[in-house]
Amino acid sequence: NAGVMQNPRHLVRRRGQEARLRCSPMKGHSHVYWYRQLPEEGLKFMVYLQKENIIDESGMPKERFSAEFPKEGPSILRIQQVVRGDSAAYFCASSPGSGEGPQHFGDGTRLSIL
Amino acid sequence: AQKITQTQPGMFVQEKEAVTLDCTYDTSDPSYGLFWYKQPSSGEMIFLIYQGSYDQQNATEGRYSLNFQKARKSANLVISASQLGDSAMYFCAMREGRLAAGNKLTFGGGTRVLVKP
Numbered sequence: 001n002a003g004v005m006q007n008p009r010h011l012v013r014r015r016g017q018e019a020r021l022r023c024s025p026m027k028g029h030s031h032v033y034w035y036r037q038l039p040e041e042g043l044k045f046m047v048y049l050q051k052e053n054i055i056d057e058s059g060m061p062k063e064r065f066s067a068e069f070p071k072e073g074p075s076i077l078r079i080q081q082v083v084r085g086d087s088a089a090y091f092c093a094s095s096p097g098s099g100e101g102p103q104h105f106g107d108g109t110r111l112s113i114l
Numbered sequence: 115a116q117k118i119t120q121t122q123p124g125m126f127v128q129e130k131e132a133v134t135l136d137c138t139y140d141t142s143d144p145s146y147g148l149f150w151y152k153q154p155s156s157g158e159m160i161f162l163i164y165q166g167s168y169d170q171q172n173a174t175e176g177r178y179s180l181n182f183q184k185a186r187k188s189a190n191l192v193i194s195a196s197q198l199g200d201s202a203m204y205f206c207a208m209r210e211g212r213l214a215a216g217n218k219l220t221f222g223g224g225t226r227v228l229v230k231p
Contacts, residue, residue: 033218042118042205042221043159056218091159095217102149103219105159 002027005074006092006106013082014114021077021109025094032075033103034067037089049075079111087113117141118208118222126228127196134181135191135225137206147209148189149219150180154202162204165189193227201229 005024013019025032031050035043048056049069060067064082069075079086089110093103119138127133139148150162165173165180173180181190193200203226207219 031217035219035221042223043207043219045218045220048218059218089157093159093219102161102164103217104161105151107158110157 004029004092004094004104004106006109008109009107010110010112012112012114015083016081019079019082019086019111021079021090021092021111022074023077023092023094023106024074025092026096026104029094029096029104031095031097032069033093033095034075034077035091035093037091037108039088043091046077082111082113084113087111116222117220118206120206120222120225122225123223124226124228126230127193127200129198129229129231130195132192132194133196133227135193135204135206135227137189137191137222139187139189139206139208141187141208141210143210145211148180148182149207149209150178150189150191151205151207152200152202153205153224154199159205163191196227196229198229198231201227203227 004026007022033048034046037043045059047060047067052071064080066078089108091105091108093105095103117140146167148165152160163173163175163178163180165182172182177194179192203224205224206222
């Protein structure tokens with residue numbers, strides 16, 4: 001399957017712990033986007049990355065959240081010191097290049113904070 | 115102001131009938147793209163159809179068609195011959211700007227469709 005791969009599919013953390021969400025884009029795609037979906041809501045943009053560069057992080061909370069897309073390996077969305085309000089579905093999408101075609105989404109990571 | 119508005123939180127549709135899902139958008143950028151995604155209960159996001167702001171014809175993909183009315187800033191999704199598997203949340207989304215610009219999508223709040231047998 002050459003689709004966008006996200007793992008884990010479900011992640012449970014206690015308040016104060018760290019959460020790491022991984023995303024491998026589709027083969028040939030060099031642009032990665034992270035979105036967050038709260039229950040019964042639409043997706044909200046968080047960050048847009050190309051290899052080794054953050055292009056747009058206007059949707060990222062100022063504290064505790066960070067993202068990277070290294071030269072080798074998957075993109076990582078990292079949430080430090082998680083709180084209950086971080087419970088959501090986090091989706092990664094990829095595209096082959098700026099503006100080319102639709103973004104293809106992974107199946108998401110459901111993060112639950114105890 | 116909301117950039118993407120989906121006014122129908124939920125709808126029932128009879129199997130084999132057509133259904134129209136409303137989407138209006140707000141942008142001052144002359145270059146933009148409109149997308150529809152389907153999210154079944156299993157949670158994944160499935161791309162359905164795309165309409166570019168400069169496209170002359172309405173987009174169609176199988177049973178999906180997009181009724182694009184640029185002057186009204188609407189991009190309604192029409193699903194023909196509904197099937198039970200069409201039961202899902204449907205999201206309208208917009209990408210603004212030139213092709214070389216940032217490509218974040220702005221999503222509407224979604225419409226839940228339930229197809230009745």
